[in-house]
Amino acid sequence: MKQLMSGNEAIARGAYEAGVKVAAAYPGTPSTEILENIVEYKDDIYCEWAPNEKVATEVAIGASIAGVRSLSAMKHVGLNVAADPIFTYSYLGVNAGYVLITADDPSMHSSQNEQDNRYYAKFAKIPMIEPSDSQESKEFLDEAFRISEQYDTPVLYRVTTRVCHSKSMVELGERKEVGFKKYERNIPKYVATPANAKVAHVRVEKRLKDLEEYANTSPLNKVEYNKNTKVGIVTASIAYQYAREVFGDNASYLKLGFTYPLPMKLIKEFASKFETVYVVEELEPFMEEQMKAAGVSCIGKELIPNMYELNPDIIAKALLNKEAETKTVDAKVVGRPPVLCPGCPHRGFFYTMSKRKNTVVTSDIGCYTLGGLPPINAIDTCICMGAGFSAGMGMAKAFEVSGRDTKVFGVVGDSTFFHSGITGAIDIVYNKGKMVPVVLDNRITGMTGHQENPGTGKTLMGEDAIQIDPVDVLKAVGYKTVKVVDPCDLKAMDEVVLEAENSAEPYAIVTRRPCVLIKGLPPFKTKCIVNKDKCKKCKMCLKVGCPAIYFKDGTSYIDQSMCLGCEVCMQVCKFDAIEKVGE
Amino acid sequence: MSDVKNILLVGVGGQGTILVSRILTEGLIQAGFDVKMSEVHGMAQRGGSVTTQVRYGKKVYSPIIGKGQADILVSFEKMEAVRWIEYLKPDGIVVVNNYEIPSLPIASGKEEYPQGLIEALQGSFKTVVVDAGTIAEELGNIKTQNIVLFGALVKALGLDEIDWVKIIRETIKPKLVDINIKAYNKGRDI
Numbered sequence: 001m002k003q004l005m006s007g008n009e010a011i012a013r014g015a016y017e018a019g020v021k022v023a024a025a026y027p028g029t030p031s032t033e034i035l036e037n038i039v040e041y042k043d044d045i046y047c048e049w050a051p052n053e054k055v056a057t058e059v060a061i062g063a064s065i066a067g068v069r070s071l072s073a074m075k076h077v078g079l080n081v082a083a084d085p086i087f088t089y090s091y092l093g094v095n096a097g098y099v100l101i102t103a104d105d106p107s108m109h110s111s112q113n114e115q116d117n118r119y120y121a122k123f124a125k126i127p128m129i130e131p132s133d134s135q136e137s138k139e140f141l142d143e144a145f146r147i148s149e150q151y152d153t154p155v156l157y158r159v160t161t162r163v164c165h166s167k168s169m170v171e172l173g174e175r176k177e178v179g180f181k182k183y184e185r186n187i188p189k190y191v192a193t194p195a196n197a198k199v200a201h202v203r204v205e206k207r208l209k210d211l212e213e214y215a216n217t218s219p220l221n222k223v224e225y226n227k228n229t230k231v232g233i234v235t236a237s238i239a240y241q242y243a244r245e246v247f248g249d250n251a252s253y254l255k256l257g258f259t260y261p262l263p264m265k266l267i268k269e270f271a272s273k274f275e276t277v278y279v280v281e282e283l284e285p286f287m288e289e290q291m292k293a294a295g296v297s298c299i300g301k302e303l304i305p306n307m308y309e310l311n312p313d314i315i316a317k318a319l320l321n322k323e324a325e326t327k328t329v330d331a332k333v334v335g336r337p338p339v340l341c342p343g344c345p346h347r348g349f350f351y352t353m354s355k356r357k358n359t360v361v362t363s364d365i366g367c368y369t370l371g372g373l374p375p376i377n378a379i380d381t382c383i384c385m386g387a388g389f390s391a392g393m394g395m396a397k398a399f400e401v402s403g404r405d406t407k408v409f410g411v412v413g414d415s416t417f418f419h420s421g422i423t424g425a426i427d428i429v430y431n432k433g434k435m436v437p438v439v440l441d442n443r444i445t446g447m448t449g450h451q452e453n454p455g456t457g458k459t460l461m462g463e464d465a466i467q468i469d470p471v472d473v474l475k476a477v478g479y480k481t482v483k484v485v486d487p488c489d490l491k492a493m494d495e496v497v498l499e500a501e502n503s504a505e506p507y508a509i510v511t512r513r514p515c516v517l518i519k520g521l522p523p524f525k526t527k528c529i530v531n532k533d534k535c536k537k538c539k540m541c542l543k544v545g546c547p548a549i550y551f552k553d554g555t556s557y558i559d560q561s562m563c564l565g566c567e568v569c570m571q572v573c574k575f576d577a578i579e580k581v582g583e
Numbered sequence: 584m585s586d587v588k589n590i591l592l593v594g595v596g597g598q599g600t601i602l603v604s605r606i607l608t609e610g611l612i613q614a615g616f617d618v619k620m621s622e623v624h625g626m627a628q629r630g631g632s633v634t635t636q637v638r639y640g641k642k643v644y645s646p647i648i649g650k651g652q653a654d655i656l657v658s659f660e661k662m663e664a665v666r667w668i669e670y671l672k673p674d675g676i677v678v679v680n681n682y683e684i685p686s687l688p689i690a691s692g693k694e695e696y697p698q699g700l701i702e703a704l705q706g707s708f709k710t711v712v713v714d715a716g717t718i719a720e721e722l723g724n725i726k727t728q729n730i731v732l733f734g735a736l737v738k739a740l741g742l743d744e745i746d747w748v749k750i751i752r753e754t755i756k757p758k759l760v761d762i763n764i765k766a767y768n769k770g771r772d773i
Contacts, residue, residue: 004612242645336686
């Protein structure tokens with residue numbers, strides 16, 4: 001049976017068919033839907049949202065050691081968090097197969113950088129597989145597990161946004177029951193002491209040589225010869241589809257699915273047949289550098305950019321100097337940046353912070369980056385998950401040692417708190433940081449589309465779980481006061497912020513109000529509306545940056561189809577011109 | 584490459600472009616085409632400009648297209664049509680919803696919503712203007728705008744051999760099927 005599937009759906013299906021029994025992940029675009037779809041097979045696969053990518057990877061590694069096929073999945077930056085276990089598991093080797101899926105985000109559609117995680121394969125000395133569409137995303141996974149077990153190694157499975165989120169046809173297969181492998185204590189293999197690791201490193205180097213042999217005959221690497229062609233293209237992943245689109249049958253292709261170690265013998269043999277060899281790859285010259293070092297004459301990043309995602313246009317322009325004819329129209333458009341949703345609980349907090357002087361807000365990854373957009377402009381930094389607390393700690397210490405009195409508020413979300421905010425919160429207490437950690441608790445993992453987390457009381461598999469409250473955690477690690485406040489109550493918000501910054505003892509804030517997009521919330525029965533007779537056209541209500549509020553023909557309006565009645569604008573209006581309607 | 588048709592759907596997060604692409608791809612698959620589709624997730628969905636690309640033909644390679652490649656551009660919002668117009672082939676068709684969603688710089692009074700967009704489109708391209716907002720409101724559910732536009736898309740592309748009503752029945756929640764079939768027919772009649 002054939003089905004239209006996204007790459008992520010296909011990976012989930014591939015995991016099911018390959019007999020995977022344990023899967024763990026932390027959500028992150030563009031990887032999130034892998035586990036969201038694996039849960040469809042929960043009768044056969046145990047799956048979980050782990051608090052972070054390091055935990056997810058360690059869970060999967062443990063399962064692999066215990067003898068069942070396992071995987072962990074994450075976005076590219078998630079692998080930075082999971083780097084510690086994967087580098088060592090490379091040395092240990094597996095019992096049952098283990099695959100780490102990294103979903104990179106060229107063009108940073110929803111990311112803070114566009115690192116090319118193919119270098120992790122080389123860095124951790126593990127084999128890498130790169131599918132180029134949904135069919136391959138499913139099919140190659142089976143070979144990934146086979147390689148993992150045959151060569152005693154974790155496997156890096158690298159996909160990108162366009163592989164994850166584009167849909168193409170997939171032929172479904174049956175689940176292969178691979179059973180489980182016997183577990184026996186094996187201290188030299190699984191205990192990474194220096195003495196054992198020294199021996200293991202020798203094994204790793206030998207393994208890379210064996211894997212290169214395999215690469216030259218791997219079924220994942222294919223040569224497509226077309227008659228009378230003078231151009232040979234070495235390519236992999238989604239870039240293959242673009243190259244194929246542009247050159248059609250006017251070039252021959254070495255399409256690589258197994259990309260580390262590179263099949264250098266195969267590449268040399270292919271390259272020797274053509275006058276011109278292009279390397280078409282997205283982001284960095286990962287293959288090109290190695291090919292040039294091996295003496296293969298080829299053209300790549302001289303012509304193809306190493307920034308942002310590719311598309312057929314970019315390749316046609318770079319290699320054929322061909323540009324499609326386009327027409328424009330004589331009209332200007334205004335930008336449409338993403339924005340905090342109408343009714344978003346974060347708006348009240350960020351609006352409160354936007355009014356403050358001599359205050360720094362260190363923010364974090366998630367919807368709170370949107371607090372940095374106009375007109376709110378209320379954040380100073382966003383670095384990575386958890387840095388909302390710990391970078392804030394560093395700034396507070398810097399202000400302290402240089403005698404400045406700037407106040408620091410550090411922000412993380414509820415899911416981010418469990419991911420890596422807790423350690424920062426501990427640092428602030430332990431090392432006497434003069435700053436206020438704030439957990440923006442909207443009861444869900446928001447930006448990635450609502451995944452359960454340790455604070456929601458539900459697991460990925462739909463079971464009830466102990467609901468861990470950030471308030472209890474903060475109290476347990478030493479915060480004398482932890483104030484819970486409704487962020488849409490601006491007066492209360494102001495009071496708590498003032499109290500917090502003047503507190504001599506460790507003080508933390510938890511703003512609590514559910515994300516308005518959570519399914520199954522009670523309906524929003526009230527709305528806000530502008531009373532035109534009272535409106536003084538002062539535009540104060542526009543400062544909360546709500547997409548439902550607009551100014552037209554000299555008056556403010558509230559789009560009734562968008563308003564959810566959070567009343568933040570109502571509290572900002574000094575003339576009581578915004579009124580509540582409905583029940 | 585020549586037999587592959589490219590459809591570009593653009594709009595604002597939350598307008599229902601994804602549902603339209605689901606119905607569209609399902610129909611194209613049932614008609615025996617190879618189909619690829621690409622959409623955006625994550626941050627852009629938060630009130631930003633969103634696009635979905637659908638490509639179909641005998642054999643499709645790339646899931647995305649570049650500028651000057653779309654046979655048809657269906658815009659769920661007026662300003663978005665102009666934003667993405669360069670992706671349309673010079674002889675392509677633009678189906679535009681005569682509907683404004685002010686972006687934040689406009690809503691906050693910093694910028695004006697641009698005027699004369701429809702006229703500008705008509706000056707350069709074969710343009711089908713759809714009052715999907717009004718039609719959907721008359722039908723009693725503003726959210727059916729997307730299916731009105733879908734009807735207009737089917738007509739503009741001449742994809743008549745596919746039983747779209749059957750596919751709408753299979754895709755949409757039962758209690759919303761009738762109103763959406765009405766919306767589809769309204770779009771077809773434009």
